[in-house]
Amino acid sequence: MLSEEYGLHRVVHPEGVLPQQAERLDPSLPLRDTELLIEVDSLNIDAASWAQIWRQGSADVQKVSKIIAAIVSTRGKMHNPTTGSGGMLMGRVSQIGARHPANSRLRPGDRIATLVSLTLTPLFIEEIRAVHPFTERVDVRGHAILFASGQYAKLAGDLSDAVALAALDVCGAPAQVARLAKPGMRVMVLGAGKSGTLSLAQAKRSLGGKGQIIAVDVSAPALQTLRELDFCDVAIQADATRGMEVMERVSDATGGALCDLVVNCASAPNTEMSTVLSTRKGGVALFFSMATSFTAATLGAEGVAKDLTLLMGNGYVPGHAELALNLLSTDDRLRKLFEARYPVVALTALPTSNSGAR
Amino acid sequence: MLSEEYGLHRVVHPEGVLPQQAERLDPSLPLRDTELLIEVDSLNIDAASWAQIWRQGSADVQKVSKIIAAIVSTRGKMHNPTTGSGGMLMGRVSQIGARHPANSRLRPGDRIATLVSLTLTPLFIEEIRAVHPFTERVDVRGHAILFASGQYAKLAGDLSDAVALAALDVCGAPAQVARLAKPGMRVMVLGAGKSGTLSLAQAKRSLGGKGQIIAVDVSAPALQTLRELDFCDVAIQADATRGMEVMERVSDATGGALCDLVVNCASAPNTEMSTVLSTRKGGVALFFSMATSFTAATLGAEGVAKDLTLLMGNGYVPGHAELALNLLSTDDRLRKLFEARYPVVALTALPTSNSGAR
Numbered sequence: 001m002l003s004e005e006y007g008l009h010r011v012v013h014p015e016g017v018l019p020q021q022a023e024r025l026d027p028s029l030p031l032r033d034t035e036l037l038i039e040v041d042s043l044n045i046d047a048a049s050w051a052q053i054w055r056q057g058s059a060d061v062q063k064v065s066k067i068i069a070a071i072v073s074t075r076g077k078m079h080n081p082t083t084g085s086g087g088m089l090m091g092r093v094s095q096i097g098a099r100h101p102a103n104s105r106l107r108p109g110d111r112i113a114t115l116v117s118l119t120l121t122p123l124f125i126e127e128i129r130a131v132h133p134f135t136e137r138v139d140v141r142g143h144a145i146l147f148a149s150g151q152y153a154k155l156a157g158d159l160s161d162a163v164a165l166a167a168l169d170v171c172g173a174p175a176q177v178a179r180l181a182k183p184g185m186r187v188m189v190l191g192a193g194k195s196g197t198l199s200l201a202q203a204k205r206s207l208g209g210k211g212q213i214i215a216v217d218v219s220a221p222a223l224q225t226l227r228e229l230d231f232c233d234v235a236i237q238a239d240a241t242r243g244m245e246v247m248e249r250v251s252d253a254t255g256g257a258l259c260d261l262v263v264n265c266a267s268a269p270n271t272e273m274s275t276v277l278s279t280r281k282g283g284v285a286l287f288f289s290m291a292t293s294f295t296a297a298t299l300g301a302e303g304v305a306k307d308l309t310l311l312m313g314n315g316y317v318p319g320h321a322e323l324a325l326n327l328l329s330t331d332d333r334l335r336k337l338f339e340a341r342y343p344v345v346a347l348t349a350l351p352t353s354n355s356g357a358r
Numbered sequence: 359m360l361s362e363e364y365g366l367h368r369v370v371h372p373e374g375v376l377p378q379q380a381e382r383l384d385p386s387l388p389l390r391d392t393e394l395l396i397e398v399d400s401l402n403i404d405a406a407s408w409a410q411i412w413r414q415g416s417a418d419v420q421k422v423s424k425i426i427a428a429i430v431s432t433r434g435k436m437h438n439p440t441t442g443s444g445g446m447l448m449g450r451v452s453q454i455g456a457r458h459p460a461n462s463r464l465r466p467g468d469r470i471a472t473l474v475s476l477t478l479t480p481l482f483i484e485e486i487r488a489v490h491p492f493t494e495r496v497d498v499r500g501h502a503i504l505f506a507s508g509q510y511a512k513l514a515g516d517l518s519d520a521v522a523l524a525a526l527d528v529c530g531a532p533a534q535v536a537r538l539a540k541p542g543m544r545v546m547v548l549g550a551g552k553s554g555t556l557s558l559a560q561a562k563r564s565l566g567g568k569g570q571i572i573a574v575d576v577s578a579p580a581l582q583t584l585r586e587l588d589f590c591d592v593a594i595q596a597d598a599t600r601g602m603e604v605m606e607r608v609s610d611a612t613g614g615a616l617c618d619l620v621v622n623c624a625s626a627p628n629t630e631m632s633t634v635l636s637t638r639k640g641g642v643a644l645f646f647s648m649a650t651s652f653t654a655a656t657l658g659a660e661g662v663a664k665d666l667t668l669l670m671g672n673g674y675v676p677g678h679a680e681l682a683l684n685l686l687s688t689d690d691r692l693r694k695l696f697e698a699r700y701p702v703v704a705l706t707a708l709p710t711s712n713s714g715a716r
Contacts, residue, residue: 084653120661295442302673312668315660
């Protein structure tokens with residue numbers, strides 16, 4: 001039955017909508033036989049959501065922890081009500097329903113990461129054990145439920161969990177780039193975070209040395225790293241909320257041609273016009289940033305009378321997890337960068353018994 | 359100079375952004391020589407914006423009038439701060455700057471409609487003369503400024519201004535459908551308003567009798583009209599915020615195949631999942647509704663692990679105005695429907711001298 005496969009039975013309010021649209025999910029046990037139970041270790045918070053919570057919590061780990069606990073206890077899922085975005089999680093298989101498709105492929109104790117958003121994953125947090133601001137990760141004790149339709153990746157092999165989780169969280173981005181980027185194209189990636197870096201790594205492979213790759217970010221050190229990895233031909237340090245300035249510099253770098261494909265991986269809002277203006281007439285703008293405003297993108301393109309394809313980055317592409325993990329496994333320098341950025345962190349319990357999640 | 363062509367000189371706050379992103383524009387005179395001055399007669403408010411204002415104003419024409427006047431006087435443009443959307447306007451050319459591209463094509467006194475959003479058009483309202491709830495139109499006395507990059511259509515010929523304005527407001531939708539719909543496809547249009555109706559009219563032409571056209575709306579009379587126009591093979595009366603229900607009915611109507619192309623023209627929010635779920639794997643979902651949530655669409659598709667192309671409807675397509683007007687000029691029944699829906703209304707001054715726009 002499709003509605004159970006999609007988890008409608010876990011929706012508390014409003015009735016009849018899908019879990020992603022719901023205000024509140026019910027993460028309580030027992031487990032249904034179409035479900036899979038995960039003993040959760042860590043949440044990887046979406047970049048836009050993290051940035052918002054970090055500001056709201058005044059960059060105080062205790063406050064941030066309380067905000068996250070409050071969202072999960074109110075909504076039954078880590079669905080940021082301000083940004084509308086989530087993230088994903090990592091944990092250990094605890095129980096597999098007899099009718100869940102993973103029944104023949106996973107066993108209790110297997111380590112997995114979910115490939116569906118936290119915005120639709122029933123989640124109960126017993127305790128928040130640590131907050132890792134730099135990696136936007138939160139270690140918890142609790143459980144989550146994966147529906148029959150929910151995608152996952154088994155964690156194993158040569159990559160650390162922290163690195164795999166970081167890559168899997170954004171694996172739709174390089175997979176879409178793999179579909180769209182062709183040799184000879186001018187490709188620009190806005191944002192040098194993890195989705196931006198993996199998108200650049202894939203663009204580099206897809207172009208096969210023919211074409212031009214431009215990276216845009218506000219951070220000079222981030223761009224320096226991309227240059228060292230040889231992931232871009234041109235690195236532009238700019239504030240992407242200033243569309244005209246970005247466009248002028250991209251125009252200079254491309255001899256006025258602008259880009260065939262622009263991939264927006266920014267974590268900050270108001271970068272739609274940089275994307276639209278840097279794309280050539282007839283080109284493709286692919287939005288992966290969860291901070292994207294639909295009206296800003298569509299009315300912005302209309303406002304400057306630019307005929308271009310505006311794509312929303314679908315987070316699901318068949319084979320996306322394998323593609324992202326393969327990028328890391330087959331590129332030593334990229335893997336080392338991710339290992340440095342997403343280290344295996346010893347758990348640090350929060351100072352007081354304040355998880356606030358109960 | 360590009361920044362002037364795009365109107366950056368009219369941005370009051372925040373500095374350096376494009377007019378669409380600005381909180382406030384300066385619509386004051388004198389006119390620059392790259393600009394065109396329009397004596398405004400009517401605003402066509404975007405459907406999502408209208409629905410929000412109508413609710414906020416408790417369906418009271420006086421209150422609605424004050425809300426609109428307050429937005430325009432605060433922002434220097436009719437940019438609804440809640441929905442982020444605008445609409446377009448109609449008026450008479452009053453003055454043409456020497457360096458504006460329309461200089462050789464228009465003359466003072468010509469009647470034109472703007473094809474760029476009100477969210478980026480500097481606007482000053484002296485008086486609100488009438489509010490037409492049914493047609494989502496507001497008659498005003500005031501002026502607006504069109505930048506050198508701003509698209510417009512000259513009003514002339516066999517269509518009334520009211521009909522032409524209604525069609526031009528949404529002309530990007532049928533123009534995108536013309537690009538995407540091919541004979542043999544299953545095409546679904548969600549929403550039987552003006553953009554939905556024109557999208558169906560175009561789908562009918564593009565399919566050339568081969569394929570299947572499905573219309574979905576909550577209103578039975580609206581669907582009845584579409585059936586009489588022979589614009590759809592199947593009409594489904596449903597609440598599009600209930601994604602699973604819509605999908606099940608579309609699945610029934612298509613023998614389980616679902617649709618190759620789904621065009622979302624809904625004016626209400628939370629219809630993303632109806633769209634995603636009704637699109638077949640590998641198909642295209644085209645979002646024209648200004649109530650579209652980027653996160654709901656992308657995370658929703660990911661959440662149900664559906665590989666489909668998520669397109670944002672770019673309001674600008676070369677030739678879009680001509681295409682929409684041509685649909686009306688060459689189809690008597692469609693034109694009569696629009697004439698009935700968007701009649702030439704005698705101006706009714708609002709009861710008191712309450713325009714509130716000063």
